Amino acid sequence: MKILIIGAGPAGLTAGYELVKSGHQVIILEKEGQVGGISKTINYHGYLFDLGGHRFFTKYEQVEKIWKEVLPNDFIKRPRLSRIYYNGKFFYYPLRPFNALINLGPVKATKAVLSYLRVRIKPYPDPQTFDQWVTNKFGCQLYQTFFKTYTEKVWGIPCNQISADWAAQRIRGLSLSKAILNAFGLTGKSKIRTLIEEFLYPRRGPGQFWEKMAELIERKGGQIILQAEAIQIKHTGKSLMITAKIKDRMEEFTADRLISSAPLKETILTLNPQPPEEVCKAAESLKYRDFFTVCLIINKPDLFPDNWVYIHSPEIIAGRMQNFKNWSPEMIPDQAHTSLGLEYFCFSSDPIWSLPESNLIETAILDIEKLKLAERNDITDGTIVRVPKAYPVYDPNYKRQIEKIRFYLDQVPLIQVIGRNGLHRYNNQDHSMMMGLYAAWNIPEKKHPIWDINVEEEYHEEKQDQIPLSINLDK
Secondary structure (H helix, E strand, O other): OEEEEEOOOHHHHHHHHHHHHOOOEEEEEEOOOOOOHHHOEEEEOOEEEEOOOOOEOOOOHHHHHHHHHHOOOOEEEEEOOEEEEEOOEEEEOOOOHHHHHHHHOHHHHHHHHHHHHHHHHOOOOOOOEHHHHHHHHHOHHHHHHHHHHHHHHHHOOOHHHOEHHHHHHHOOOOOHHHHHHHHOOOOOOOOOHHHOOEEEEEOOOHHHHHHHHHHHHHHOOOEEEEOEEEEEEEEOOOOEEEEEEEOOEEEEEEEOEEEEOOOHHHHHHOEEOOOOHHHHHHHHHOOEEEEEEEEEEEOOOOOOOOOEEEEOOOOOOOOEEEEHHHOOHHHOOOOOOEEEEEEEEEOOOOHHHHOOHHHHHHHHHHHHHHHOOOOHHHEEEEEEEEEEEEEEOOOOOHHHHHHHHHHHHOOOOOEEEOHHHHOOOOOOHHHHHHHHHHHHHOOOOOOOOHHHOOOOHHHHOOOOOOOOOOOOOOO
16 A cells, blocks of 8 residues: 655654555655654764653563664663752752752751651542642652752643643652652562663664664665655545645645654644534644754763753753763764753743854853853854754643544544654653554554553543544534
């Protein structure tokens, strides 16, 4: 069959890879000029940096098998070290209770213990928001110290306006009691994803893996077209016609099936005929958080031991900082230098998003000076990369809107959506890969439930929370 895939990120490339192995004709349209999506690796004067850090860790055997197939000799095993910078001190994350209590000091430490005991006695009975969910797990004092500031930096909205689903996905299975057991090695053989202490990583960054996968897809007859943006998806019950803008020309593609990892909002609003009005309104209501990375080259060989640091102190604008040499030494061409990636979260409508590159680099330099990691004269070069629609926003209303869209798409047999933006769900890289596999296995008939990947029944309660809909699908 002829399959068209929108997006050459982890989900789209994995779907394409699996499909060409099965003999299907595959065309992948990628809006950017490089494959990998948010998992691409940028090369700046020989310095390699991620758009955020991307660990390779999974519980899916099928995903691990693909890693070994595509890049059999180029993964290295890396120890994880990540800490929180707050009030001039570094706290281990995941939290190590004794380190946290010592750094907090006796007064705050006592408040933290008492607030944790209080919430164990009287927790929120049905946590609906991020602040309620995390408070149940750690107590109010630790929530205020270690979660609130950073989370609001990332999302740009108060924690009481963020759905508990976000916490359920990102801090799954972790509580203060489990963190204490883990600190003493008492968690047994079970591994909580949040507490994983080592991971695999390509020698030259995650982009090395995705570029190799793209090469294998093309070698097997697949086609990947860069700088190609799908602007219309014409669909009937039996055929598909996708119109794409490729650089400065328009081109049309016919296909038997479509797999889209584009933002769900864009997929719905480019359909022709249009979905029912309430489905379009649901798509238009979906929000996204953007971010940009400032990569600074610093004339110092060793700044700190972490892979990455969460920056909770409000006086520092950056939200997170990557130390690329500590992900892999091969990310740095000159070991006398260090390359840091400072990440800034915003909306594309915010003034900071449109500032000139020189202003954004200056912002990062000021943050480095406040962190007391280097002096201005130590910084030899820098560049920035903007990433629009990096994070789907989990506002209180998003779940109802997603259900409306999902109900509609279930009635459209030729189209599947996959990936972080495709489902408007903050997946890890391996979840997106598994969605790509499911989509490929669903050709020609949908049998594998893509929407069930990375779902925690306890929090999503799908069987009890179905939303009654009356959508005229013929409209």
